[in-house]
Structures are given as C-alpha cells and as structure tokens.
Amino acid sequence: MASRLEEKTVAGLVADAVAAPSMHNAQPWRFRFLTGERLVQLYADPERAMPHSDPDNRALHIGCGAALFNLRVAAAHADLVPEAHLLPEPHDPLLLAALHLAAPAGRPREDELARLHPAIRQRHTSRHPFADKDVPEDVRTTLQDAAAQEGAELHFPGAWHAETVLDLVRDAESRDVMAPGANEDLLRWTRLGPEADTAVDGVPEYAFGPRKRDGKAPVRDFAGRRQVADRGTITFERTPHLALLSTPGDSPADWMRAGQALERVLLEATLADLATSLTSHALENRELRLLARDPGSGTGQVQMVLRLGYGPRGPATPRRPVRDVLESV
Structure with missing residues (x-):
C-alpha cells in the first residue's frame, strides 16, 4: 500500500x-x-x-x-x-x-x-504587449537573488546593451528567412486549426498572441507567413524590459543550472504579478550568443533573454x- x-x-x-x-x-x-x-x-x-x-x-x-x-x-x-x-x-x-x-x-x-x-x-508565456510601466527595483533584486541561488546571474541591460540584444534578435529573424530549413523545427512544433485543440505538445495557434504592428518587443511570430484566424495586429512596447540570464560556463551542467535558475526567476516573477516571455532566438548561434554578453564585464554565457512586464499572462499551453x-x- x-x-x-x-x-x-x-x-x-x-x-x-x-x-x-x-x-x-x-x-x-x-x-x-x-x-x-x-x-x-x-x-x-x-x-x-x-x-x-x-x-x-x-x-x-x-x-x-x-x-x-x-x-x-x-x-x-x-x-x-x-x-x-x-x-x-x-x-x-x-x-x-x-x-x-x-x-x-x-x-x-x-x-x-x-x-x-x-x-x-499560474506561470504562462505571454506573447502580448506589456504596459509601459517600470519593474520596481525591489522586484528586480528579488529576481536577481533567485537566479543567484541556482548558480546563475540575472542582468538587466542598460539602454545601449538592450538595443544591441534587440538587434541580435532581428538579425536572427532575418537569418531564418534566408537560411534553407531554418524554420523546420518551428513548423514541426506549431499547431494550427483543429490540431490546436487536441495537441498535447507544441505551440497552439491560440498561444501565438497578436501580430506585432509596431514596437521593439522581442516576440517570436510562430505563424510566420501562415494565416491564423481571428488574429489581430497591435502595437507592442517600444522599450521592453529585458533581463539576461547567464552562467559562468557553457557546459551541459551549466545549461541544467540555467534551466533551474530560469524557472526560479519565472516563478518569483509570477508571484510578483509580472507577465513573462522568453526568447533564445538570438542565442541559437554561439557567435551571436557571445555578442549578447554584458559589455561591461564581458564574462559569462548568456543562456536566455527574458521579457518582463505588466500585462496578460497568456493562455496555458498543452x-x-x-x-x-x-x-x-
């Protein structure tokens, strides 16, 4: 028993x-x-x-x-x-x-x-616009402490560094358009039409969020050029609040620590009523990943870019x- x-x-x-x-x-x-x-x-x-x-x-x-x-x-x-x-x-x-x-x-x-x-x-990835509202300093400190407890570092980039990261994301998107087979994984793991209602994995169309009309928020468009019903366009934030999660090394053990730190940060953010989304688009290429590092210290390996803010949390995915x-x- x-x-x-x-x-x-x-x-x-x-x-x-x-x-x-x-x-x-x-x-x-x-x-x-x-x-x-x-x-x-x-x-x-x-x-x-x-x-x-x-x-x-x-x-x-x-x-x-x-x-x-x-x-x-x-x-x-x-x-x-x-x-x-x-x-x-x-x-x-x-x-x-x-x-x-x-x-x-x-x-x-x-x-x-x-x-x-x-x-x-309660935690869900949100691909919706966030409000133009700062994340309080005490909340940022809590999130940084959460990452540190799992052997990682959470860095809030300044304006110039954040713009560099956004440029890297845009470069990655352009590369995907040009490179043959670059979207193969994305197509495999997106669920459209009736399949979205029965899927047990992947990103269903109801979680794509609206198309971005304007703004700089790094939100991946899972639809690409495919048509998705009842999906509008909207302006996203011009100055998104980004955070970079880094580890000292870049080994499988570091990646596992990064995952634990990431989830600890996301759960703390959720308890603080923050909505979150993630992008690793600019980090899928090791050379680009090195460019995402803190220009001040130049150390550590950036493992994830987080977008934080106040807005809808997004739907649960299967x-x-x-x-x-x-x-x-």
Missing part, C-alpha cells in the same frame, strides 16, 4: 514538473521513478530535440533543468526533501539528473521552495499526460 501511495505522489510531482517551459513547448523530458530508492531520474528525450535550432541540445537541457526545478518545488510542497544531483552517470548522457525524495524527519524543510508552488500553474512521460520500476 505504501508503495502505491508513493507512486501516486510521484505522479503528482511530475505533473507539476512538466508545467515547465521548453523551447517550442517540445517537452523534451522523460522521468523514471525507482520505487525502492525513492529516486526520480530525469532523462532527455532525443526524439524531441531540434537539430536545426538547437544542434548542441543546449535549449533541451535548459528545458529539462526548468522541469527539474519544478519537481524540487513540488517535492518541497509535499513535505519531502528534494536532493538533486546533476548528470549523475557520465556514461549515460541522456540521464540529466537524479532527485532523491528524502523523508522530512530530521531534515530542514525547504520552505523557500514550497513557497513558489502556487506559481507553477502538456503530455503524466502516463506518457513517467515510468515506475
């Missing part, structure tokens, strides 16, 4: 884990629960990799890192003590992390993690059923 209850509990934890963001909502993860060891293993799903947009699987690792962080939050909320180990088996590159679900007896509670739990289901991503042994 205890084992069955434990498996049910883990299924609930994984349901929270898979609410994490991932590139094009590909959900590139699998979970394996070792019942006798109270251990959840997180694997990359190579069938959901993106060879054109993410040839080194950097974004895949970031998405899986975000799912791992949600799993930690959900475990803490369930009065368990999550003990995570990244890349525990060097000979198995698909095994990205192992999370031991320790019993709470004699161990300190992870209250700071548990506090973030309500934001897991998720695969837990039974399709979790195996218990």
Whole structure:
C-alpha cells in the first residue's frame, strides 16, 4: 500500500514538473521513478530535440533543468526533501539528473521552495504587449537573488546593451528567412486549426498572441507567413524590459543550472504579478550568443533573454499526460 501511495505522489510531482517551459513547448523530458530508492531520474528525450535550432541540445537541457526545478518545488510542497544531483552517470548522457525524495524527519524543510508552488500553474508565456510601466527595483533584486541561488546571474541591460540584444534578435529573424530549413523545427512544433485543440505538445495557434504592428518587443511570430484566424495586429512596447540570464560556463551542467535558475526567476516573477516571455532566438548561434554578453564585464554565457512586464499572462499551453512521460520500476 505504501508503495502505491508513493507512486501516486510521484505522479503528482511530475505533473507539476512538466508545467515547465521548453523551447517550442517540445517537452523534451522523460522521468523514471525507482520505487525502492525513492529516486526520480530525469532523462532527455532525443526524439524531441531540434537539430536545426538547437544542434548542441543546449535549449533541451535548459528545458529539462526548468522541469527539474519544478519537481524540487513540488517535492518541497509535499513535505519531502528534494536532493538533486546533476548528470549523475557520465556514461549515460541522456540521464540529466537524479532527485532523491528524502523523508522530512530530521531534515530542514525547504520552505523557500514550497513557497513558489502556487506559481507553477499560474506561470504562462505571454506573447502580448506589456504596459509601459517600470519593474520596481525591489522586484528586480528579488529576481536577481533567485537566479543567484541556482548558480546563475540575472542582468538587466542598460539602454545601449538592450538595443544591441534587440538587434541580435532581428538579425536572427532575418537569418531564418534566408537560411534553407531554418524554420523546420518551428513548423514541426506549431499547431494550427483543429490540431490546436487536441495537441498535447507544441505551440497552439491560440498561444501565438497578436501580430506585432509596431514596437521593439522581442516576440517570436510562430505563424510566420501562415494565416491564423481571428488574429489581430497591435502595437507592442517600444522599450521592453529585458533581463539576461547567464552562467559562468557553457557546459551541459551549466545549461541544467540555467534551466533551474530560469524557472526560479519565472516563478518569483509570477508571484510578483509580472507577465513573462522568453526568447533564445538570438542565442541559437554561439557567435551571436557571445555578442549578447554584458559589455561591461564581458564574462559569462548568456543562456536566455527574458521579457518582463505588466500585462496578460497568456493562455496555458498543452502538456503530455503524466502516463506518457513517467515510468515506475
């Protein structure tokens, strides 16, 4: 009976884990629960990799890192003590992390993690315009502290640096128009028409947001040249509030840390009533990624560009059923 209850509990934890963001909502993860060891293993799903947009699987690792962080939050909320180990088996590159679900007896509670739990289901990517309103300094500090707790750095670029990042995004968009096969991954992971209502992954058309008439907000247009019904055009913010998430190195372990830091920042932002969206468009090319770094320090590896502001949070996007991503042994 205890084992069955434990498996049910883990299924609930994984349901929270898979609410994490991932590139094009590909959900590139699998979970394996070792019942006798109270251990959840997180694997990359190579069938959901993106060879054109993410040839080194950097974004895949970031998405899986975000799912791992949600799993930690959900475990803490369930009065368990999550003990995570990244890349525990060097000979198995698909095994990205192992999370031991320790019993709470004699161990300190992870209250700071548990506090973030309500934001897991409230957080959605917003591809809508945000209000012309500054993010308060104390909120920025909270978000920076969140990144630092996971071994990353969150930098709010000044006007000149932000303009450079926006130029890099526009350059990436232009490159995609010219390069053969550049949009192959995007086309694979967008869901149009009736498929949008039944999809369990990808970006459905109802989450595309309106077309951008004007403004500089870095919002990827998932429709491209395809027609989407009932989709208007609107002016986005002229001066978007950007934040750059960086890690000291650029290894798979750094990418996993970046994913955990990203999700911690996003959940804190959600609790602060901020809407968020992400873009890695200008970061998919390593050379462009180096140009996105802080011109003052010139150090660190930028792993994600965040857009923050006050506005609609956007709709929930589909998720695969837990039974399709979790195996218990």
